Amino acid sequence: MPDSAVLDIMTPSVGGQGAPDPLSMRLGTLPQGGATTAARADALARLRAMGLPRPRDEYWRYTDPAPFTDATVAAQAVDPAAGDPPLFSDVDRLRIVFLDGRFDAAASDDLTLSGISILPLSQAQAEAGHWIAGAYGRLEAAGQSPVPRPFAALNTAAATDGVVIHVTGRAAKPVQILYRRADAAADVVCHHVLRLDPGAELTLLESGLVGARGNLVIEADLATGARLHHIAALRAGHPRVSLTHLFARLGEGALLKSFSLSVDGAHMRSEAVIDMAADDAVAHVAGAMLGDGRQVHHDDTVFITHAGLRGESRQVFKKVLKNGATGVFQGKILVRPGAQKTDGYQISQALLLDEASQFLAKPELEIYADDVKCSHGSTTGAIDETALFYLRSRGVPRERAVVLLVLSFLADALAEIDDEGLRERIAERLEDWLNTRPAAVG
Amino acid sequence: MLEIHDLHVKLEDEDKQILKGVTLRVPAGEVHAIMGPNGSGKSTTSYVLAGRDGYVVTQGTATLNGQDLLAMEPEARAAAGLFLAFQYPVEIPGVGNMTFLRTAVNAQRKARGEAELSAGEFLKLVREKAKALDIDAEMLKRPVNVGFSGGEKKRNEILQMAMLEPTMCILDETDSGLDVDAMRLVADGVNALRSPERAFLVITHYQRLLDHIRPDVVHIMAEGRIVKSGGPELALEVEQNGYADILAEVADA
Ligand SMILES: Nc1ncnc2c1ncn2[C@@H]1O[C@H](COP(=O)(O)OP(=O)(O)OP(=O)(O)O)[C@@H](O)[C@H]1O
Numbered sequence: 187m188p189d190s191a192v193l194d195i196m197t198p199s200v201g202g203q204g205a206p207d208p209l210s211m212r213l214g215t216l217p218q219g220g221a222t223t224a225a226r227a228d229a230l231a232r233l234r235a236m237g238l239p240r241p242r243d244e245y246w247r248y249t250d251p252a253p254f255t256d257a258t259v260a261a262q263a264v265d266p267a268a269g270d271p272p273l274f275s276d277v278d279r280l281r282i283v284f285l286d287g288r289f290d291a292a293a294s295d296d297l298t299l300s301g302i303s304i305l306p307l308s309q310a311q312a313e314a315g316h317w318i319a320g321a322y323g324r325l326e327a328a329g330q331s332p333v334p335r336p337f338a339a340l341n342t343a344a345a346t347d348g349v350v351i352h353v354t355g356r357a358a359k360p361v362q363i364l365y366r367r368a369d370a371a372a373d374v375v376c377h378h379v380l381r382l383d384p385g386a387e388l389t390l391l392e393s394g395l396v397g398a399r400g401n402l403v404i405e406a407d408l409a410t411g412a413r414l415h416h417i418a419a420l421r422a423g424h425p426r427v428s429l430t431h432l433f434a435r436l437g438e439g440a441l442l443k444s445f446s447l448s449v450d451g452a453h454m455r456s457e458a459v460i461d462m463a464a465d466d467a468v469a470h471v472a473g474a475m476l477g478d479g480r481q482v483h484h485d486d487t488v489f490i491t492h493a494g495l496r497g498e499s500r501q502v503f504k505k506v507l508k509n510g511a512t513g514v515f516q517g518k519i520l521v522r523p524g525a526q527k528t529d530g531y532q533i534s535q536a537l538l539l540d541e542a543s544q545f546l547a548k549p550e551l552e553i554y555a556d557d558v559k560c561s562h563g564s565t566t567g568a569i570d571e572t573a574l575f576y577l578r579s580r581g582v583p584r585e586r587a588v589v590l591l592v593l594s595f596l597a598d599a600l601a602e603i604d605d606e607g608l609r610e611r612i613a614e615r616l617e618d619w620l621n622t623r624p625a626a627v628g
Numbered sequence: 629m630l631e632i633h634d635l636h637v638k639l640e641d642e643d644k645q646i647l648k649g650v651t652l653r654v655p656a657g658e659v660h661a662i663m664g665p666n667g668s669g670k671s672t673t674s675y676v677l678a679g680r681d682g683y684v685v686t687q688g689t690a691t692l693n694g695q696d697l698l699a700m701e702p703e704a705r706a707a708a709g710l711f712l713a714f715q716y717p718v719e720i721p722g723v724g725n726m727t728f729l730r731t732a733v734n735a736q737r738k739a740r741g742e743a744e745l746s747a748g749e750f751l752k753l754v755r756e757k758a759k760a761l762d763i764d765a766e767m768l769k770r771p772v773n774v775g776f777s778g779g780e781k782k783r784n785e786i787l788q789m790a791m792l793e794p795t796m797c798i799l800d801e802t803d804s805g806l807d808v809d810a811m812r813l814v815a816d817g818v819n820a821l822r823s824p825e826r827a828f829l830v831i832t833h834y835q836r837l838l839d840h841i842r843p844d845v846v847h848i849m850a851e852g853r854i855v856k857s858g859g860p861e862l863a864l865e866v867e868q869n870g871y872a873d874i875l876a877e878v879a880d881a
């Protein structure tokens with residue numbers, strides 16, 4: 187049964203001339219919230235206040251918001267045989283499966299694991315007094331300033347499911363969120379909440395096919411000395427529309443390493459909003475993407491706020507673009523007054539395999555402390571002809587040489603994955619993909 | 629083995645003629661040296677033979693065992709047995725030396741219809757050859773030439789040559805920047821490969837390397853041509869008197 191408080195807020199409050207406004211159209215029917223009802227209502231109020239993004243908004247100039255704001259999404263045929271073989275299948279991990287955005291208990295592993303408690307959001311919010319009531323949407327709400335992120339608020343309001351993880355110690359093995367799809371028109375809204383206690387450690391893997399359209403939010407709250415390793419590798423194989431947000435708050439000495447791999451797809455934006463309010467926190471966000479074709483548009487938007495002392499942040503983003511693909515990077519480092527000894531680094535690079543592709547980068551530094559070290563760089567380049575000739579002169583065929591150089595270009599981003607085994611899997615996946623689709627690399 | 633006839637080459641982007649009729653024949657089993665002033669076209673000759681972009685052959689031919697080199701892709705030339713040790717070996721960050729070597733060795737084997745080496749076979753071979761060149765395991769793990777000293781890069785070129793076992797080896801100033809011991813290692817590496825089926829073309833400015841690798845013929849290149857050829861004594865003459873006498877003598881002729 188729909189929750190009446192949520193429904194009240196859904197009634198357009200401004201400009202209601204009878205016809206439903208685009209926001210109501212986009213929202214459709216909201217799910218029941220249980221323990222998250224109040225948080226969902228708050229999110230909806232936030233969303234109403236800021237409205238949906240328009241192409242002229244500062245952070246939407248390079249990426250058209252329309253595919254995310256459209257009320258409906260074009261169906262994308264589901265072909266289970268298409269795309270890549272499952273990633274991480276040979277890693278000892280705990281699998282949580284979402285089918286078209288809903289927890290699939292039968293396909294998931296037993297959720298019991300030492301050092302960690304795991305519940306689907308749909309169950310957690312139904313439990314009276316569950317801590318999710320106070321945590322759901324909190325970091326998303328905090329991350330709305332100074333830059334509004336309407337789709338994240340929309341996600342908080344409308345999420346159908348997700349996973350709620352409380353890490354109390356060292357998780358015995360990595361946890362994998364595996365997305366599967368059956369419905370060709372699945373419009374998936376998932377919201378995951380991670381809470382890491384002091385000194386806790388978790389490796390979170392995300393993979394699979396989300397849906398014809400996906401809106402994913404992760405909120406990660408890391409207490410003192412907690413460590414979160416996150417690897418997202420969403421599968422190739424269909425022209426997905428995808429929007430993801432990672433909101434993280436780091437306690438003293440906490441560590442966050444987030445890496446994303448993206449191959450093809452259609453219209454994608456991946457945002458990371460990291461709050462480094464405590465001292466000695468370390469956050470590294472990195473991404474490698476390959477895009478082939480005019481329909482591919484991939485945007486990485488990162489906002490890191492340093493407020494604690496001696497914080498270290500790194501942003502390393504690499505994009506390989508071909509046949510008219512577009513890459514976007516908007517990365518910001520904000521150093522608040524008093525955040526002395528901040529060490530901030532940012533690099534975004536594109537390798538254009540032809541002249542039809544383009545890379546748009548907007549690096550930003552805003553610094554209000556005097557004793558900090560911050561640097562940023564952005565480059566756009568083509569394959570290094572000298573290196574290509576060197577490889578070919580050793581008998582390496584041109585196509586294979588290009589693959590090696592593409593991998594070489596992406597290496598710095600992959601180096602941000604700490605676990606050697608996982609890093610190699612990602613590298614192998616990239617290499618397989620490049621080798622089996624030689625046409626994709628020139 | 630290698631036959632170059634009246635080779636004329638200009639730059640693709642500029643109307644600049646660099647090679648103005650190079651003629652050279654290196655038979656199997658022989659070692660030839662090319663010496664000549666800076667800018668005379670030695671590296672250009674080697675690049676054109678290996679198939680680098682940016683040059684246009686306006687006249688002449690170059691064949692390897694009768695095959696028209698100039699019509700082949702660089703990788704096909706390599707598979708046909710041509711190898712160029714670069715004057716300036718290229719750094720390739722992010723590509724491990726081992727991956728690079730193994731890819732190259734197996735690509736060539738495949739192109740020649742031979743079975744690829746297994747990981748084990750390859751490792752054994754590369755360790756053995758690296759040891760002979762005093763290249764340690766650490767260097768093999770690093771990205772191709774990244775952070776290598778000048779001398780290490782040159783030794784790495786010879787390691788590649790030893791692994792690929794080409795039949796026509798062109799060495800462009802592999803001796804430059806080498807210390808005395810490294811020079812010895814490189815020369816030993818070359819001598820170990822000498823055989824009746826293989827030929828070498830060694831570009832150098834110094835007599836010293838030629839003390840270790842005795843050339844059968846020495847050619848002098850100037851202004852895009854081979855202006856004089858002779859025995860090993862020609863290198864000694866250059867070492868003692870420079871190029872002035874030779875060039876003057878050629879001009880008079
Ligand atoms: N890509 C290029 N662009 C412009 N000039 C070039 C290019 N390649 C070669 N040249 C010119 O051609 C001439 C021959 O160069 P090359 O490198 O072949 O000389 P070299 O005999 O190897 O000299 P060195 O002994 O100094 O190595 C030089 O004048 C050089 O500047």
Ligand SMILES: [Mg+2]
Nearest residue numbers: 670671672715
């Ligand atoms: Mg030269």
